[in-house]
Amino acid sequence: MIPFNHLGWLFKYLGPVAYPKDAIAALCEFLKPVSAHAALLDLGAGTGVLSKFAYGCRKDLNFVAIDPAEGMLKHSPEFVRTHTASAEALPFEAESFETVLIGEALHHFQAPEKAMCEVVRVLKSGGRLFIYEFDPDTFMGGSLCMAEKLLGEPGHFYAPKALKELLESHGFSVLVNRYGWRYSIHAVLI
Template sequence: MIPFNHLGWIFKFIGPAIYPPKVRESLCSFLIPLSESASVLDLGAGTGIMSEFAYACRKDLQFTAVDPAEGMLKYTAEYIQTHQGHAETLPFEENSFEAILIGEALHHFSDIETSIEEIVRVLKKEGKLFIYDFDSSTFMGKLICRVEKILGEPGNFFTPGVLEEILKSHGFSVAISQYGWRYTIDAQLKPS
């Protein structure tokens, strides 16, 4: 298993370089319709890189980060409220967040189905979900997946189409943007 609890300083330093400018632009576009001072959850946040990129677009938002590794969370910016925890058992009330961000973390979640159920539970009505991850149908995606599994990680990588179907089954509308071997998903809970 990757010792994330001891690698926060490395991820804080190299993490921003992993996010291409086009992904950051997609994130900014995703944030535009959120209400003023909206609550945003950075799930599997690590050192809070997604929140930092989001903050650069919308300084008015209220950021919360959740990650199982306390050693990662201690490197988050001061404007981010942190909680140690797992995607499968989020420590929040129902309807707590207007948006959830997941950057290069979904593949680390142990139980994808339970994690998505928790996401739906804590999202507000018609809440939004932004996911950035590696496409498991590409050479680089397959390579990263294989390395992570060798290192003892769950390696729950998906092709964008498969993840789209999973999210649709949980009541989301989904838009996919492909960036070579990486992709983003901009999803929104449909009105019930």
Template sequence: MIPFNHLGWIFKYIGPAIYPRKIRGSLCRFLIPLSRSASVLDLGAGTGIMSEFAYACRPDLQFTAVDPAEGMLKYSAEYIQTHTAYAELLPFDTFSFEAILIGEALHHFQDVDQSIQEMVRVLQNGGSVFIYDFDSSTFIGKILCRIERLFGEPGNFYPPEVLKKKLESHGFTVHISHFGYRYIIVAQLRSI
């Protein structure tokens, strides 16, 4: 396993460099329709880099970061509320968040289906999810997946079309944007 609990200081400084400007622009566009002071969950947050990018676009939002590595979360910005927890068992009430951000973290989740069920539980009706990850159907994506598995990580990389079907089976409508060996999924939970 990658010792994330001891690598927060590294990720705090290299994190911003691995998020291309196009991804950050897409994130800002994703945030536009959110209500003022909406609650946003940064899931698998690490040092909270997705929340920091989001804060640059919408400082009025309320950010909560969740990660199992407390050593990563301690490097989060002061405006981010942090919780040490796993995506599969979130410590929040039902309907707590208007949006969820997942940046290069989904492939670390132990049980992706259980994590999606938890996302559905904590999202408000009509809530939305922004996922940024590597496409395992591309050459570079396959290499990254193999490297992660060599380090003992779950390596739950999905081609975006496969993840789209998973999310749709949990009640989301899904839009995919491709960026070379990376992709973004914007998913909205259908209102009940």
């Protein structure tokens, strides 16, 4: 297993490097329809890298972050309210959030499909879900998948089509943006 709890100091610098500029621009575009001051949940937030990018274009939102690794969360920016918890058991009431972000984290979850049920539970109707991931069907994505499995990580990497279908089965309408071996999912709960 990757000892995230002890690596916050490192991921604070490594995390942002994995996001191409186009993905950050796509995130800002994705956030445009979100209501002013809406609650946003950063799931598997780590050191809050994705929240920081979102804050760059939507400073008005209420940022909440969860991660089981307190040693990652403690490096989050001060505008984020943090909770030590897992995606599979979210400590929030139903329909608490208008937006959920998951960046480079879904493949680390022990039970991503259970986590998806939790996302659907805490999202309001019409809520928006942004996922940033690596495509295991590409050379780079496949190599990362193999390396993480060797490190004892769950390695639940989804190809874009498979993740789109999973989300559609949960009632989302889904768009996929590709950035070479990386991609983002822009989903709306109908």
